[in-house]
Amino acid sequence: MKHLILVYSLHGSTLKTAEKIAQGIREGGSSVDIFKITSGELPSLKPYDVILFGMPVYYFAVPIVMEKFIATLPRLHEKRVYAFFTYGTYHFQASDHLRRILRKKDAEVEGWFYSRGADFYYHYNTRGILPSAGHPDERELSDATEFGRNIAKRTNLADYPMKSTPPKVMYRAEMLLTNKFMVTTIFQHLFHLDRKKCIRCGLCVKSCPTQNIERDANRYPMWDSKCTMCLKCEGCCPVEAITSVAGWKFLSPIVDANVKAILKDKNIDTQRIVYHHGKMQDNVKK
Incomplete structure (x- = not known):
């Protein structure tokens, strides 16, 4: 086989x-x-x-x-x-x-x-x-x-190895906001670049897994229509010049609620970190 x-x-x-x-x-x-x-x-x-x-x-x-x-x-x-x-x-x-x-x-x-x-x-x-x-x-x-x-060995593996937990209300809201339609028709067009901060290093272009980011005539990044909202571009920027819709204030309560739930969940090995200018620093275990 x-x-x-x-x-x-x-x-x-x-x-x-x-x-x-x-x-x-x-x-x-x-x-x-x-x-x-x-x-x-x-x-x-x-x-x-x-x-x-x-x-x-x-x-x-x-x-x-x-x-x-x-x-x-x-x-x-x-x-x-x-x-x-x-x-x-x-x-x-x-x-x-x-x-x-x-x-x-x-x-x-x-x-x-x-x-x-x-x-x-x-x-x-x-x-x-x-x-x-x-x-x-x-x-x-x-x-x-x-x-x-x-x-x-063609062993029967049809059963799920674990049950799928029904999502709570806050997760249902997040799933609704991040569905394929919202991402492909709205969110991927709402990246904001702070040109005063941007140093035109090209890290965001290199990091994109779908080659969705190119440079304009002045070598600033610009986003096409193949975004999957992985946010790797936002995360790798060394001067924090990129903001996605996920960083908008009206979504903060959802993300904050998720973080609280994660920290309370003993089944998730969560590590405390310091994240600054596109890099993790000084990891401290939970």
């Missing part, structure tokens, strides 16, 4: 998980390739018997970049399909979201895997926390390898 892992990873946690799953597949006696979906032209899917989709949970859902990528794929009705997620706080119904997306390609997911991954969401970090710091840890990576072995 030949396996292909299609992975989207922004900060490395999901890719690390993918590599461990691939290790398990090889240990189970099968071949496997890993393809990062933002790295170029996708190879033909015809030689592959099994397709795995791996991604982080964004705003409690499938990342827009992965949803758009899947839309470009041919029908998958002749493939066995598996999926895995990394998440920093809560995954809620991300798996149900992915299931709906894949059914449009005539695919049913046969098995799922979840692992925590450090949450580098900019507006959590600037409030002094790094949820799921140090994840995926050794146990989670070992579980990922076992997941890969079971796929190679």
Whole structure:
């Protein structure tokens, strides 16, 4: 059996998980390739018997970049399909979201895997926390390898490894505000650049996973229409010259409420940090 892992990873946690799953597949006696979906032209899917989709949970859902990528794929009705997620706080119904997306390609997911991954969401970090710091840890990576072995052995993995917790009211509000329609039609056009602060270093251009940022004639960044609201550009700016809609004051109560909930949740390994000018400094454990 030949396996292909299609992975989207922004900060490395999901890719690390993918590599461990691939290790398990090889240990189970099968071949496997890993393809990062933002790295170029996708190879033909015809030689592959099994397709795995791996991604982080964004705003409690499938990342827009992965949803758009899947839309470009041919029908998958002749493939066995598996999926895995990394998440920093809560995954809620991300798996149900992915299931709906894949059914449009005539695919049913046969098995799922979840692992925590450090949450580098900019507006959590600037409030002094790094949820799921140090994840995926050794146990989670070992579980990922076992997941890969079971796929190679065709073990029944149809059951969810954990229940999907229904979101509270504040999370429902955030999910509504960050849905695909809001991001693609409104939010991606509302980035503000403070030209008095901007030093035109180009870090935001280099950091964008969808190549959505270009430079104008004066070498200032400008945003196109492929934004996924990952906010990596805002987070990496060394002079804090970029502001997204997520930084608007009317959304602050939602983010503040999330931070309080995260700090109270004993299931989340949250680290206290100092985040300044695009970098984390002086990490202090919770």
